[in-house]
Amino acid sequence: MNKTLLIIQREYLSRVKKKAxxxxxxxxxxxxxxxxxxxxxxxxxxxxxxxxxxVIDESGIFNKSFENKRSVNFKSSTLSLSxxxxxxxxxxxxxxxxxxxxxxxxxxxELFAQKNAGLSVISSIENQLNEQMRVKLLQDAGIxxxxxxxxxxxxxxxxxELTVEGEKDSSSGAAMAVGFAAAILxxxxxxxxGIQVMRGIIEEKTSxxxxxxxxxxxxxxxxxxxIIGIGLVGLTQFLLWIVLSVGLMSIASTILFKxxxxxxxxxxxxxxxxxxxxxxxxxxxxxxxxxxxxxxNYILPAFIVFFLGGYMLYSALFAAVGSAVETDTETQQFxxxxxxxxxxxxxxxxxxxxxxxxxxxxxxxxxxxFTSPIAMMVRLPFGVPNWELALSIVLLIGGFLFTTxxxxxxxxxxILMYGKKVSFKELGKWFMYNE
Amino acid sequence: xxxxxxxxxxxxxxRALDNVSIEIExxxxxxxxxxxGAGKTSLIRIINQITAPDQGExxxxxxxxxxxHISMIGYLPExxxxxKKMEIGEQMLYLAQLKGLSKSDATLKIKHWFEKMEIExxxxxxxxxxxxxxxxxxxxxxxxxxxxxxxxxxxPFSGFDPVNAQLITDEILDLNKKGATIIFSxxxxxxxxxxxxxxxxxxxxxxxxxxxxxxxxxxxxNNTYRISFxxxxxxxxxxxxxxxxxxLDDGITHLTIQIKSGHSVNDLLHYLMPQVQISELMEIIPxxxxxxxxxxxx
Numbered sequence: 230m231n232k233t234l235l236i237i238q239r240e241y242l243s244r245v246k247k248k249a250x251x252x253x254x255x256x257x258x259x260x261x262x263x264x265x266x267x268x269x270x271x272x273x274x275x276x277x278x279x280x281x282x283x284v285i286d287e288s289g290i291f292n293k294s295f296e297n298k299r300s301v302n303f304k305s306s307t308l309s310l311s312x313x314x315x316x317x318x319x320x321x322x323x324x325x326x327x328x329x330x331x332x333x334x335x336x337x338x339e340l341f342a343q344k345n346a347g348l349s350v351i352s353s354i355e356n357q358l359n360e361q362m363r364v365k366l367l368q369d370a371g372i373x374x375x376x377x378x379x380x381x382x383x384x385x386x387x388x389x390e391l392t393v394e395g396e397k398d399s400s401s402g403a404a405m406a407v408g409f410a411a412a413i414l415x416x417x418x419x420x421x422x423g424i425q426v427m428r429g430i431i432e433e434k435t436s437x438x439x440x441x442x443x444x445x446x447x448x449x450x451x452x453x454x455x456i457i458g459i460g461l462v463g464l465t466q467f468l469l470w471i472v473l474s475v476g477l478m479s480i481a482s483t484i485l486f487k488x489x490x491x492x493x494x495x496x497x498x499x500x501x502x503x504x505x506x507x508x509x510x511x512x513x514x515x516x517x518x519x520x521x522x523x524x525x526n527y528i529l530p531a532f533i534v535f536f537l538g539g540y541m542l543y544s545a546l547f548a549a550v551g552s553a554v555e556t557d558t559e560t561q562q563f564x565x566x567x568x569x570x571x572x573x574x575x576x577x578x579x580x581x582x583x584x585x586x587x588x589x590x591x592x593x594x595x596x597x598x599f600t601s602p603i604a605m606m607v608r609l610p611f612g613v614p615n616w617e618l619a620l621s622i623v624l625l626i627g628g629f630l631f632t633t634x635x636x637x638x639x640x641x642x643x644i645l646m647y648g649k650k651v652s653f654k655e656l657g658k659w660f661m662y663n664e
Numbered sequence: 665x666x667x668x669x670x671x672x673x674x675x676x677x678x679r680a681l682d683n684v685s686i687e688i689e690x691x692x693x694x695x696x697x698x699x700x701g702a703g704k705t706s707l708i709r710i711i712n713q714i715t716a717p718d719q720g721e722x723x724x725x726x727x728x729x730x731x732x733h734i735s736m737i738g739y740l741p742e743x744x745x746x747x748k749k750m751e752i753g754e755q756m757l758y759l760a761q762l763k764g765l766s767k768s769d770a771t772l773k774i775k776h777w778f779e780k781m782e783i784e785x786x787x788x789x790x791x792x793x794x795x796x797x798x799x800x801x802x803x804x805x806x807x808x809x810x811x812x813x814x815x816x817x818x819x820p821f822s823g824f825d826p827v828n829a830q831l832i833t834d835e836i837l838d839l840n841k842k843g844a845t846i847i848f849s850x851x852x853x854x855x856x857x858x859x860x861x862x863x864x865x866x867x868x869x870x871x872x873x874x875x876x877x878x879x880x881x882x883x884x885x886n887n888t889y890r891i892s893f894x895x896x897x898x899x900x901x902x903x904x905x906x907x908x909x910x911x912l913d914d915g916i917t918h919l920t921i922q923i924k925s926g927h928s929v930n931d932l933l934h935y936l937m938p939q940v941q942i943s944e945l946m947e948i949i950p951x952x953x954x955x956x957x958x959x960x961x962x
Contacts, residue, residue, distance in 0.1 A: 235761050243750060437745030441806065444712040444739040445762035645714070647743060658676055663718060 233450045233457075240429065240458025245465060254466055258473035262481055280350060282324040282340070285313055288332040290365050295357055301350045317341045326354060332362075405583070408610040411532045412603045414467075416575050419539050419602065422463045423547035423567075427560065429455050430551030430644070439644045448641035452552075453633070456544045460537060467536070471529075531609055531618075538625035539602025542632050543567060549636035552643030553651045553659075563653075574600040578607040586611035596621050598628025635660065665690040665845045666711070666814060671720035673706050680706040681717070682869040688847065688862070690725075693840055695860035695877075696849040697952075699960055702866045704849045705742065708816055711847075712739050724814070735764035738812030742819040742849070744803050746791040752802055753778075753787035756809065763810040770809070777805045781831075797828050804832055808839060815839060818849045833859070853953040863952070867960050877952065884955050887923040888948040889932070892916055895940035904931055916943065 244250055283306035284295060295303035306313065306325070313325040321343055329336035338358065340351065367377060430452075433439040442451055550563040574594060582591045586608045594604035595613070601621045605613070642659035643651075666688040673681040681703045688694045698704050709715045711722060713729060722729040724736065747755055753774065760770035778784045781801055791799060800823065808815060817836070821829045836859070840846050848860060856863060857877070864874035873880065888908070894916050904927040908920040917940075923932055929945070936942060950958075 232762055235758065239758055243747075432748075435745075436748055437741070437743040438747055440714070440741040440743055441739065441745075441759065441803075442762065443714050444737070444741070445734055445759070445764075448714075645709070662675070663716070 232446045233454045236446065236451060236454025237458040237461070240455050241461050241465075244425070244459065244462045250462070250466070254469045255473065258470055258477055261474055262477045265478070266481060280322065280324050280342075282326050282350070282354065283308070283313065284326045284328070285310060286328045287330045288328050290332065291328060291358065291361055294361055298353050301353050314341060317343060324350075405610045407528055408607050409579070409583075411528065411609075412575075412578055412606040415532070415536050415539055415602050415606055416571060418463055418467075418536060419543050419571060422459050422540055423544045425459050425462075426456055426544040427547040427551035428557070429459065430548055430640075431554060431557065431560075434552065434644050434647075435555050443644070448644060449637045452545075452548050452637055452640050456541065456548060456633075459544070460540050463536070463540065464533070467533075528609065532606065534622060535602040535605055535625070538598070538622065538629060541629035542598055542602075542625065543571070545629065545632040545636035549639040549643070549656070552640040553646075553656060555647070559650075563656075570599040571603070574603040578603055582607045592617070596624060598625045601625055638662075665692075665725060666847075667723040667726075668707070668711070669721050669723070671707065671710060671717045671722070673703075673710065673715070674718050679869050681710075683720075684866065684869075684871045685720075686864045686871060686874060688845060691840070691843060691845055692861045693836075693846045693859050694848065695856040695863035696847055696866065697851065697853075697856065697863050697956060698866035699851060703869045704866055705818060707866070708739070708741075708818055708847075708849055711816065712737060735810060736813045738763075738807040738810065738815045740803060740807040740815075740817045740820055742822070744800075746799060746802060746806075748792040749790060751788050751790055752794070755791065756802070756806055759806045760809045765810050773809050773811075774805070777809055781805065796823060797825055800824060800828065800832075804835070808835075808844075812844065814845050814847070816847045816849070819852075820848065821850070821852060821855060851956075853951065853956055856952050865956065865959055873955075873959055880955060881949055881952075884950040884958075885947070886950075887925070887929075889921050889923065889929060890918065890944070890946045890948055891921055891932075891936070891942065892918045892944040893936065893940040893942045897936070897939055902935065904935075920948065 279302055281302040281304055282295075283304050284291065285306050285308060295305075297303060303326075308316065308325075310327055313327070317323045317325055323342065325341040327339045327341065329338070332338065340354065367373070433442070433451075439451070446454075546567050550560055550567070553563065554560050577590075577594060577600075581588075582594065582604055585591055591604065591608060594600045595608050596617065602625065605618070605621055609618075638660045639656050642662055643656075649655075666686075668684060668686040668688075671681050671684045672679070684703070684707060686696075696704050696707070706715070710717050711729070713731065713734065724733050727733075746752075750758075756774045757767065757770050760774060761767060765773065775784075778787065783798075783801060786794070786798070786802070791802070794802070804820075807817070815836075820832060820836075824832065833855075836846060848856070850856060860877055862874070862876050863880065865872050875883075897917070903924075905921045905923045908922055910920075911918040921932065923929065929947075933942070933945070
């Protein structure tokens, strides 16, 4: 078997077999799902414990015409307002909806409760109030609401991006969020896996195994084997995250939304599609819906390419640092030049690029190999011309070839230097050595 | 076996090897000697193709050194170690495969060595659970598992306890008997005297002495004898020997005498016998240690 493959295999297996890897692999999607579920439950507060709202209708318009919904039940009440308020103070679970006499002339409807009512409770009440008020007002004006419904136009604006390649659905905010998430993920993983490369090299150097290994293989093979092996660990991790997240997400959404979807179906008359879109479903379904609009087959390959390119570029630098030192603490001084461009791009991405995606600074940041892996991920959702994307990728490949070349020249000398405090000047000297 | 010709290795301002040439015979045990920093490790790294010389060439079995030779060489570095968190067996397999063995071949050979060293039960142990001496056994196996024709051991005995040192020595001699050429790099002269056929002494990047141990020792003999006798030596002044030291112990005189060239030990005996009762006469042959120190100091 090819020796570089052997090294890749060892680097890969020894990490994938670790408990930490398994924990990370399962924990992250679970955390995502947990957060997602938390948002969902917070927004759908109540759940099993459906609040019952007592309606005091002084106007007489809405009398007993409220329908019970999944998130809220209604009950008409004969209490006076002051009695009702006392009841709210005494009873934790009491909700009182007060509709004043002067509702038509601008009086406000009030909901009394000890705690804040959930978003879905309020929107359910508002929807019913508005719908019934509309019917009532139409009747007062002598218009048959059924006739009106029939002639109600059902128009909506679909946002399309028009480019030379044709038109496509605008990927809106969700895509932007995905771009952001991808940028953050790349930023973090460049560090996480880059530092793994560095640590691995320090380990080989301090344990003194390195001299045995490089009497069998070229230092370059060892370095590349390590970089590729750990890169594959990263890819595996991402792949498992995606698979697990999608899997868990679909399981979670079937459980969470099953009732709701069915209920909505029965609630909404076929003719009233626009009302269906306006029906509150909670942020949970919104997120799912929005995520479905993201162009995964475009974002995912881009993510993989820019992660790999950026990883190869930076991990080579991390490798050079690892070869020059013997302990983690010595790495500090060399880490700064690696950390700075990454941190700079990261900050720029969220403060500048997102607001000015087509400015020349954004363009350059997404073209220069040291910053492009992060900057390009932020720019992508806003639409990036193909030639820019191609140029960025080509330069990124050139960039990592360059850093790998530089790093390997430092690495081959560094790994055999023991007990020496190293400066940048020293690294320069190593770089200049003949083989 | 190994022919090292005019090797020069330059590091920035420091010349690590300055025109070093050494011939190592097939099947010999060769000592590469020199004080710390003399350039031994630099030379060994060049032989292992870890680094390349700036000038000069090395031939292995008449063939210019090339990557194919890697599988023929077994190298135990002075700075040696293992992956701490990796299982021993797995680690041996990895290292053996890097040397070019197939997985099945490597497994077979490792099992054989583990049995020989009586460490079969270590296969699934991690390195961090082994003592330093145990680790060295494992490292030694890793060095020789692929049946190298040339074995290079850099300070092999540092850190070994006497029992393990003997065990390893026996294994080295056994491998040598089976045809392997062995290069020792060391500054421990007792092991040189015990094991090596030939040596080269490197000092300040230059080879200053080489040859067969026997020849070198002969070369450094300087007609010095130790003689013990009872009785009184009347005339000490003479023209054919000088007394280097004199000691009187319990009525017996111990002298160290250097005989001037042109005279023999018989002349000395002729001179002494009439005067004293000789109880012991011995030639002082310089130890490798003396030769080493003498050469390095000059």
